[in-house]
Amino acid sequence: xxxxxxxxxxxxxxxxxxxxxxxLEEVDSKKRYMDEIGRNARQVSKxxxxxxxxxxxxxxxxxxxxxxxxxxxxxxxxxxxxEIFIEKTNDNRILAVAKNLSLEEQTKEDGKSxxxxxxxxxxxxxxxxxxLLAEDFLNDRVVEIDRIYTGYLDxxxxxxxxxxxxxKNELVLSEVTNHPFYPHQFIIMKDALGGSSSAIxxxxxxxxKVKRLVFDHDHIWGIKxxxxxxxxxxxxxxxxxxxxxxxxxxxGTGKTLLALAAxxxxxxxxxxxxxxxxxxxxxxxxxxxxxxxxxxxxxLRPWMQPIFDNLEYLFNTKKPGELDAxxxxxxxxxxxxxxxxxGRSIPDQFIIIDExxxxxxxxxxxxLTRVGERxxxxxMGDPEQIDHPYLDEYNNGLTYVVETFKDQAxxxxxxxxxxxxxxxxxxxxxxx
Numbered sequence: 198x199x200x201x202x203x204x205x206x207x208x209x210x211x212x213x214x215x216x217x218x219x220x221l222e223e224v225d226s227k228k229r230y231m232d233e234i235g236r237n238a239r240q241v242s243k244x245x246x247x248x249x250x251x252x253x254x255x256x257x258x259x260x261x262x263x264x265x266x267x268x269x270x271x272x273x274x275x276x277x278x279x280e281i282f283i284e285k286t287n288d289n290r291i292l293a294v295a296k297n298l299s300l301e302e303q304t305k306e307d308g309k310s311x312x313x314x315x316x317x318x319x320x321x322x323x324x325x326x327x328x329l330l331a332e333d334f335l336n337d338r339v340v341e342i343d344r345i346y347t348g349y350l351d352x353x354x355x356x357x358x359x360x361x362x363x364x365k366n367e368l369v370l371s372e373v374t375n376h377p378f379y380p381h382q383f384i385i386m387k388d389a390l391g392g393s394s395s396a397i398x399x400x401x402x403x404x405x406k407v408k409r410l411v412f413d414h415d416h417i418w419g420i421k422x423x424x425x426x427x428x429x430x431x432x433x434x435x436x437x438x439x440x441x442x443x444x445x446x447x448x449g450t451g452k453t454l455l456a457l458a459a460x461x462x463x464x465x466x467x468x469x470x471x472x473x474x475x476x477x478x479x480x481x482x483x484x485x486x487x488x489x490x491x492x493x494x495x496x497l498r499p500w501m502q503p504i505f506d507n508l509e510y511l512f513n514t515k516k517p518g519e520l521d522a523x524x525x526x527x528x529x530x531x532x533x534x535x536x537x538x539x540g541r542s543i544p545d546q547f548i549i550i551d552e553x554x555x556x557x558x559x560x561x562x563x564x565l566t567r568v569g570e571r572x573x574x575x576x577m578g579d580p581e582q583i584d585h586p587y588l589d590e591y592n593n594g595l596t597y598v599v600e601t602f603k604d605q606a607x608x609x610x611x612x613x614x615x616x617x618x619x620x621x622x623x624x625x626x627x628x629x
Contacts, residue, residue, distance in 0.1 A: 198316050198334045199224060201587055203240040208336040211263040213309070217294040218270050219287050221245075233557050234587070272297035281327060288320050295329055316587075338591035345445065345580065345596060346603045348610040349383035349429060352376070356388050362396055366409040370400070378404050381439065381609040383429045397425060399432065402606040411436070418458040418511055426613045427451055433609035434459035434575065437469060440568065443553075443599045444577035446613030449622040452577040453551055454507050460547040460575075461511060464529055470547040470573070475504050476533045477551040478560075504532055504551065535564065544569030553595040554578035555585045561594030 198205050199220065206214050228238035245254070248266065252258040257267040272294045275285060282289040295313045302308035312330045315321055324331035354373050362368045370378060378384070382400045384407050398407035410428070412435045415421055422428040426446075433442045434456060444452045463469040505520060508530075514520045524530050535550070550556075550564060553576040561576070568574050576598055580590040590596065602608035616623030 198314060199241045200227060200234050200237045201316055201334065201592075202337045203237050203244055205334060205336065206244075206266060207260060207262050207264075208334075209262075209264050213257070214260070214264060214266045215269050215294075215298065216245075216266070217291050218268060218273075219290045219294070221268065223287055233559060236559070269294055269298070272301070278327065282323070288317065288323070291315075291320065292323055292327065292329070295324065296327055299329060335591075345612070346379070346599055346610060347612040349385060349426070349612075350376075351385045351387060353387050353389040356390065356392055356394060359386060359388060359394050359396060362386065362398065362407070362409075368398070368407050370405055370407055378407075379603050380404050380606045381433070383432075383611070385425065397428065399429075402438075417455075418461050419513070420454065420458050420511070422455075423451070423617045424615045426611055426615065427455060427617070429611045430455050430613060431459060433611060435463070436609070437463075437573070439607060439609045440573050441565070441598075441602060441605075441608040442573070442575045443595065443602070443608070443610045444575065444613060445580060445595065445599065445610075446577075447579050447616060447626040448582065449616035449618030449626060450613035451617050452613060453503065453549075454510065456549045456575045456577060457504075457507050457511060460549060461530075464547055465527070470571075471529065471545040473530045473547045473549070474533060474543065475531070475549045475551065476535045476538065477504065478535045478553075478555045535560070538564060538567055541567050542569045543567050543572055546572045548572060548574040550574065550576045552578050553598075554580045554583050554590075554593045555588065556594035557585075557588065558592070558594050558597045561598055565598070 199216075202208075206216075224238045224241050227234050228242060229235060230238065245268075248254065248258060248260075254266070254268045255270050257265050259265050273290065274297055275290070275293050277296050277300070278289060278293050282292070292313070295311055299311040302311055310330060312332055313321070313324045314332050314334050315324075316334055318333075321331040321333065352374060358368060358373050370376075378400045380400060380402045382404075384398050384400065386396045386398060386407075388394050396409075398409060400407050410432050412432055417431060417435075422431055427450075430444055430452075433439055444456065446452050457473075457475070460470075460473045460475075464471075464473045508524070509520050512520060512523055514523065535556075546569075548568065553561070555578070556564070564576075565574065576595055578595045580593055580596050583589060583593060585593070588594075599610055603610060616626055
């Protein structure tokens with residue numbers, strides 16, 4: 198829990214937070230890691246060290262939120278668990294502290310309930326087996342997965358309003374509904390009486406008017422949208438007044454292909470951006486294959502192959518090496534690993550971050566704060582398809598950005614729902 202969110206100790210209001218000493222040992226063993234876990238371990242260490250100024254940690258100190266904290270040095274006896282869990286692993290030592298604390302509280306007249314909070318599923322299962330209350334840490338959840346902002350909704354209005362929308366290319370929302378809207382949210386308007394007429398509009402930056410889509414999506418680098426959500430996505434991708442776009446969708450819904458097509462058009466054909474930068478986090482699916490031979494470009498190629506697959510489709514290449522020759526000749530397309538983005542400033546570029554669901558909140562913040570003037574960044578991924586060991590669909594960086602920026606006038610979002618890769622791919626995404 199501490200490695201997931203260093204500030205989690207302040208999330209328990211007026212309760213008493215007890216950290217077993219063995220947890221500090223666990224944190225100490227991670228602080229040398231050069232990744233997000235190591236950063237959080239170091240932050241936890243500094244935070245607890247700063248709390249020493251408020252008093253002795255093993256005696257109990259008052260926290261700013263009204264609760265208290267103490268480091269538990271006693272109650273380490275393994276007597277209660279020695280016949281159940283033979284090995285004295287760190288997890289079992291934590292369970293022993295919690296069990297002994299619980300037994301002590303039960304002997305008091307005003308004894309408190311002891312609840313073990315952990316992100317480790319099996320620790321919670323073990324706790325339940327020995328009669329301890331155990332809970333997951335849910336405070337880091339951004340939203341429930343089925344409530345993630347979709348970026349669009351259906352609105353049933355009368356035919357007169359539909360005709361007025363076609364005539365004037367806009368409608369004042371307060372005149373047709375009391376429903377609140379987010380900036381740049383799409384509305385699929387349908388006839389309330391069941392007629393066949395319908396229209397797609399986009400809410401303006403103020404959230405007060407819905408307007409017709411600006412762009413003609415018939416042909417964008419050899420592709421055209423196959424469903425209404427892809428039409429919405431291209432509308433957002435082609436607008437220069439929206440520097441942040443988020444796309445969510447299952448495998449095969451066209452996220453990467455649409456973003457690359459829009460990026461190539463605006464970079465190569467229209468010259469709105471100097472460069473197209475495509476990046477994705479290096480998180481393996483399944484067992485890692487270890488170190489790869491060659492220079493940086495050769496090492497990156499297997500990780501970035503999904504990007505190159507889409508580029509081969511857009512450039513219609515058929516021969517081996519043909520795409521590499523095209524990219525070398527253009528010089529304005531850069532495919533990069535996110536490992537190298539820290540410390541950079543990226544102005545005048547169309548930036549695509551693929552597989553963003555594998556990013557933590559901190560990593561997403563690092564990426565978005567790299568974006569320079571006149572750049573546009575597209576974050577996309579599938580929150581239900583996460584390969585990162587410490588993330589889930591509720592607390593990943595992509596979901597965090599979608600929910601945080603949904604009411605901001607500089608951002609747009611669409612959730613793609615229909616797979617267009619193949620019938621098999623769509624069926625697999627739904628059934629598996």
